[in-house]
Amino acid sequence: MTEQVRKPRARRTFSAFGEIRKMPSEYEIVTHGQNWTTRQNRTSAFEQNPSSAPNMWFKTYRDNSALQAHDWEQFRDPDQYTYRTYVNAQAESELKVHGVLEEYSAAGSAAALAPGWVETLATLYTPSRYPVHGFQQIEAYIGHMAPTSYVTNAAGLATADFLRRVTTIAYRTRELQLAQPSSDIGTDHERRVWETHPGWQPARKAVESVLATYDWGEAFTALNLVLLPTLDDVLSRQFGEIARDNGDELTWLLHGFLDADNQRRNRWSIALAEFAITQQPTSASAIDKWVARWSPIADAAAQGLATILAETPEIPRNADAVTAGAKAAREGLLRGILAPAEAVAKVSAP
Amino acid sequence: MTLLKREEWQGFVRDVDWTPTYVDYEAIYPEWHCGTGKVPREAWQGWEESYKVSYPEYVATQREKESSTYAVKAALQRSNTFQDLDEGWKSATKMHFGGVALVEYAAVIGELKMARFGLNGSWRNMATFGQLDEMRHAQITTFFGHEFVGQDAQYDWTQKTFHTNDWVPIALRNLFDGMMVAPNVVDLAIELPFTFETGFTNLQFIALSADALESGDVNFANMISSIQTDEARHSQQGGPTMEILVEHDPVRAQWVIDKSFWGSARAFAALTGPAMDYYTPLEHRKQSYREFMEEWIIDQYIHTIEDYGLKKPWYWDEFITGLDTWHHGLHMGLWYWRPTVWWRPKAGVSKDERAWLASKYPNWENVYGDKWDVMIDQVNANNVAATLPETLPWLCSTCHLPCCNATPSRNGEWKVRTWQLDYDGKKYHFCTNACRQIFWKDRDNVNHETLIDRFLAGQIQPMDVGGILNYMGMTPDAMGDDPDYGAWTRDYIGRAVEGIAAATVQGATQ
Numbered sequence: 001m002t003e004q005v006r007k008p009r010a011r012r013t014f015s016a017f018g019e020i021r022k023m024p025s026e027y028e029i030v031t032h033g034q035n036w037t038t039r040q041n042r043t044s045a046f047e048q049n050p051s052s053a054p055n056m057w058f059k060t061y062r063d064n065s066a067l068q069a070h071d072w073e074q075f076r077d078p079d080q081y082t083y084r085t086y087v088n089a090q091a092e093s094e095l096k097v098h099g100v101l102e103e104y105s106a107a108g109s110a111a112a113l114a115p116g117w118v119e120t121l122a123t124l125y126t127p128s129r130y131p132v133h134g135f136q137q138i139e140a141y142i143g144h145m146a147p148t149s150y151v152t153n154a155a156g157l158a159t160a161d162f163l164r165r166v167t168t169i170a171y172r173t174r175e176l177q178l179a180q181p182s183s184d185i186g187t188d189h190e191r192r193v194w195e196t197h198p199g200w201q202p203a204r205k206a207v208e209s210v211l212a213t214y215d216w217g218e219a220f221t222a223l224n225l226v227l228l229p230t231l232d233d234v235l236s237r238q239f240g241e242i243a244r245d246n247g248d249e250l251t252w253l254l255h256g257f258l259d260a261d262n263q264r265r266n267r268w269s270i271a272l273a274e275f276a277i278t279q280q281p282t283s284a285s286a287i288d289k290w291v292a293r294w295s296p297i298a299d300a301a302a303q304g305l306a307t308i309l310a311e312t313p314e315i316p317r318n319a320d321a322v323t324a325g326a327k328a329a330r331e332g333l334l335r336g337i338l339a340p341a342e343a344v345a346k347v348s349a350p
Numbered sequence: 351m352t353l354l355k356r357e358e359w360q361g362f363v364r365d366v367d368w369t370p371t372y373v374d375y376e377a378i379y380p381e382w383h384c385g386t387g388k389v390p391r392e393a394w395q396g397w398e399e400s401y402k403v404s405y406p407e408y409v410a411t412q413r414e415k416e417s418s419t420y421a422v423k424a425a426l427q428r429s430n431t432f433q434d435l436d437e438g439w440k441s442a443t444k445m446h447f448g449g450v451a452l453v454e455y456a457a458v459i460g461e462l463k464m465a466r467f468g469l470n471g472s473w474r475n476m477a478t479f480g481q482l483d484e485m486r487h488a489q490i491t492t493f494f495g496h497e498f499v500g501q502d503a504q505y506d507w508t509q510k511t512f513h514t515n516d517w518v519p520i521a522l523r524n525l526f527d528g529m530m531v532a533p534n535v536v537d538l539a540i541e542l543p544f545t546f547e548t549g550f551t552n553l554q555f556i557a558l559s560a561d562a563l564e565s566g567d568v569n570f571a572n573m574i575s576s577i578q579t580d581e582a583r584h585s586q587q588g589g590p591t592m593e594i595l596v597e598h599d600p601v602r603a604q605w606v607i608d609k610s611f612w613g614s615a616r617a618f619a620a621l622t623g624p625a626m627d628y629y630t631p632l633e634h635r636k637q638s639y640r641e642f643m644e645e646w647i648i649d650q651y652i653h654t655i656e657d658y659g660l661k662k663p664w665y666w667d668e669f670i671t672g673l674d675t676w677h678h679g680l681h682m683g684l685w686y687w688r689p690t691v692w693w694r695p696k697a698g699v700s701k702d703e704r705a706w707l708a709s710k711y712p713n714w715e716n717v718y719g720d721k722w723d724v725m726i727d728q729v730n731a732n733n734v735a736a737t738l739p740e741t742l743p744w745l746c747s748t749c750h751l752p753c754c755n756a757t758p759s760r761n762g763e764w765k766v767r768t769w770q771l772d773y774d775g776k777k778y779h780f781c782t783n784a785c786r787q788i789f790w791k792d793r794d795n796v797n798h799e800t801l802i803d804r805f806l807a808g809q810i811q812p813m814d815v816g817g818i819l820n821y822m823g824m825t826p827d828a829m830g831d832d833p834d835y836g837a838w839t840r841d842y843i844g845r846a847v848e849g850i851a852a853a854t855v856q857g858a859t860q
Binding site for chain 2: 010011012013014015016026029030031032033034035036037039040041045046047048049050052053054055082083084086087088090091094097098101102105129130133136137138140141143144149152153155156157159160163164166167169170171173174175186191194195204205208209211212
């Protein structure tokens with residue numbers, strides 16, 4: 001140990017990147033190998049009794065999940081978001097949100113809405129802070145359990161996006177409450193609708209079921225690949241369009257701004273599924289199986305919400321069209337990562 | 351027309367709990383993740399944060415902070431300040447980058463756990479901001495450390511440390527896994543935001559920020575003071591959780607807080623203690639580690655826990671006594687086993703430095719002086735090899751740090767001893783009595799092989815210093831050594847050599 005140490009060539013970056021020629025990006029430097037519970041050559045996730053309950057949880061629901069890859073550290077978020085990129089982009093986007101909120105508030109638009117549309121907002125929009133908070137919780141779990149910091153960070157930022165969405169809903173709830181004092185917006189009505197309205201019950205069942213799904217790969221598939229692509233289409237795209245049809249341009253505009261968050265989440269979620277399948281082909285059958293299990297649940301959730309959109313607004317939209325649109329949106333997103341339907345049917349047959 | 355004030359609508363953001371019926375409550379909020387224990391479920395409805403923040407406020411404020419911190423960094427990058435920094439100070443920053451960057455990330459994982467399993471909607475929302483804050487801290491610390499990798503390979507350990515089985519990260523993973531990620535969210539909210547963030551991070555961040563400025567490292571001061579401004583926001587998850595737990599289960603609250611305070615105190619004695627009392631250049635030291643602990647931790651902490659109706663921890667006397675010994679023993683250990691650390695620990699025991707140590711710690715010469723004299727005499731006899739380790743220290747089965755705490759005997763002699771426990775057919779050794787007590791109470795979780803256990807079980811091959819360094823992931827370019835032996839030994843050249851050193855010195859001269 002006392003012999004002279006020869007000075008090797010100076011490093012350009014962390015040794016964790018191996019012998020690479022290309023300098024890693026700032027995104028990679030600050031994201032790579034941040035979670036020590038995923039380190040190589042570990043006996044357990046946590047530096048404590050390997051059979052402690054926390055270690056068993058991570059072993060069962062993360063390390064032994066059917067969603068596998070050889071080297072998760074090779075995954076990259078297509079948008080390469082860091083914390084700094086995120087707060088810059090979201091601060092900018094929130095300024096736009098505030099701009100339209102101010103503009104429409106000055107025009108007194110909330111007071112001028114048609115009664116059927118106010119009821120639609122009270123039934124579908126203001127109660128949606130509950131399921132969106134549920135999405136926030138599930139996304140946090142995905143981040144907590146993910147097998148690499150590259151996924152944890154993407155999921156952590158998506159968790160914050162849901163808080164952003166709840167915040168926007170909350171703001172508008174108060175605004176509508178003030179503008180429409182005879183409606184029951186902003187009372188205990190929202191929770192009651194979420195807990196008991198028939199249109200919401202399949203969605204609530206879906207959210208509660210994913211909350212109780214502990215395998216991280218299944219939770220990720222159920223939420224990010226199945227439930228959200230389906231419900232985003234109903235609650236963001238179609239709801240925005242129907243709002244505009246009913247003279248509520250503000251809702252349409254806001255959903256347009258916030259949908260950028262959904263699109264970013266879709267991009268890394270699809271990239272993650274493709275990555276896992278490419279690295280470990282058995283991941284494909286796991287994803288197929290989970291998509292097959294959760295798709296009917298997501299379709300039922302869309303269908304429930306479609307009944308509200310078909311019945312309540314002055315200018316409604318056909319329920320079957322809403323449901324079919326949502327299903328098509330999900331299938332469009334998943335096209336390319338799923339095996340053909342007949343192959344899935346064969347796999348899941350007893 | 352202006353926007354509605356936050357107070358008008360924030361109630362809706364906070365009110366997001368519902369009663370599940372399709373799935374059992376227990377399946378969504380499993381007890382061992384949520385840890386409600388004796389607290390009735392309804393009690394959590396009263397959870398309320400004192401410092402409220404909204405999403406748009408958050409992103410706007412944080413964007414400003416980020417741009418100013420990175421602007422300072424960019425400006426300083428063009429200067430040569432790094433080259434001019436003292437080696438001791440550089441070591442303090444290497445310890446910080448390697449010891450802290452990924453701990454911030456462990457806090458991301460912990461905050462995400464509270465964002466999922468927290469027992470109240472507004473708690474989960476605060477944790478959502480909390481995980482963003484911790485992501486910022488992990489990224490900024492990693493990025494600032496990365497800047498120096500090309501100039502000094504030891505900065506590679508900014509990212510590498512916690513991926514290795516070096517004894518320092520084993521000890522720190524054991525502590526932080528146990529208080530930041532693995533516990534149920536009630537315990538976690540008390541251990542991480544309450545004890546650790548409102549208590550101890552002050553120590554590392556305020557103390558080091560002051561020392562950084564004194565040492566001319568504006569960039570480092572800029573980074574850590576910006577990080578510190580986030581703590582007030584997410585650390586407040588501890589208070590409301592504490593209030594509810596104390597009301598319904600004060601015994602548990604006391605235990606959780608006592609245990610995490612102790613673990614934090616041990617780790618900070620290893621990391622912050624040597625940085626403050628030995629590595630920071632003498633002329634730049636503001637306060638001793640003990641003085642800083644007294645001012646920033648002890649008074650404030652006792653005051654806080656008494657406000658919640660709790661008592662001083664049971665081990666208080668042992669802790670206070672340890673302020674005069676723990677970090678001195680650990681410093682000596684870090685210096686002696688310097689090939690196992692990713693910085694250059696300076697001994698810091700020149701005559702002037704010893705005079706300072708003796709003025710701050712009246713027993714210092716009595717307990718540590720003669721040990722350092724042996725090292726000094728060996729160095730002055732050109733026998734540095736004799737000051738290098740050939741074996742391993744015994745590690746404590748709770749804190750995984752070396753058992754190196756001197757305590758006085760009845761005859762006035764100070765000795766390093768261990769506290770022992772026979773359990774399940776095995777003899778365990780602990781550095782302190784409280785570590786032994788914590789092990790006993792938490793034995794299902796903390797019963798975990800130390801590096802020494804692994805060594806003795808043959809998991810580390812070959813069973814020599816080279817094998818150990820390899821197991822620790824230590825490479826020659828990052829291996830620690832004293833940056834300047836002469837700095838602390840030249841004061842003593844020519845003096846008479848006594849004790850152990852005399853024999854080897856004599857042997858060497860023959």
